[in-house]
Amino acid sequence: MWTKTRSADSVPVSGLSIYDPVHLGIDEHGRRVDIELVYRNILFGGEPGSGKSSGLQNIIGHASMCTDCQLWLFDGKQVELGLWRSIADVFVGPDITEAIDRLEQLQKEMDRRYDELDQVRRRKITSVDPVDVIVAVIDEIALFSATLGSKDQQEQFVRLLRDLVARGRAAGVIVVAATQRPSADIVPTSLRDIFAYRCAFRCTTEASSDTILGRGWAQQGYSATAIAPENLGVGLLLAEGGIPRRMKYAYLTDAHIYGLVEHSQHLRTQHAA
Ligand SMILES: Nc1ncnc2c1ncn2[C@@H]1O[C@H](COP(=O)(O)OP(=O)(O)OP(=O)(O)O)[C@@H](O)[C@H]1O
């Protein structure tokens, strides 16, 4: 039972928390694009090489600087998120059986947290609770939902993912996912619609762009087909209730990531001491 709250000693040494806005990049007017990720989920879609994984790295970079969250990385391609492996609490490569096991584990943890919240008559976890937010990053959904394993396993993966996106937020589970194939068989509307943030990187068809952003946006002039192929890392970001915002993601080089990983290791060691 959560009788205690985080003590002043456990405030992250870096001063950064997963409850703080996450910096993603700049918009076309040069303004910062920072999003509140806690209690929300985010979906990235777009053609191969459009900048989805690089966009994800910004979120992982933020999470790596926080000692109030755990990082669960699901990387079907193994090397996209592999640079963060040493600081990840969980790292799953191209293995559908392990991916399902881990999602089931996450689902159990979510249910356990809801039981505890229920017992103390609360609706959601907050920054003072001695419970880590869990940031689950999945790159790329299609590998687990349509390529690896049997049909049953793929369906099970999508069922678990949908449940985590639908119910995870108040329990402190944030799902961050990317897909190269923004089509209804990979991202069913029922799954797409429950992501609070959605970002369409360059797409080849208006239908693909709408699969990420939602039906009707292309017709209103918000189509990721308008992003030039050489404009890597540019996307249309849709936040709950708003209109899509064209933005350019910040880009972390491998050297930046090595530096962040080293700093994160240091923070985590200090936090554990
Ligand atoms: N924000 C950015 N600024 C500058 N260059 C970028 C940016 N994002 C991506 N790139 C460049 O584009 C390349 C492809 O990006 P990335 O791997 O993120 O694409 P992707 O959409 O994940 O592709 P895939 O679907 O094949 O996984 C990167 O290696 C990098 O060179």
Ligand SMILES: [Mg+2]
């Ligand atoms: Mg990628």
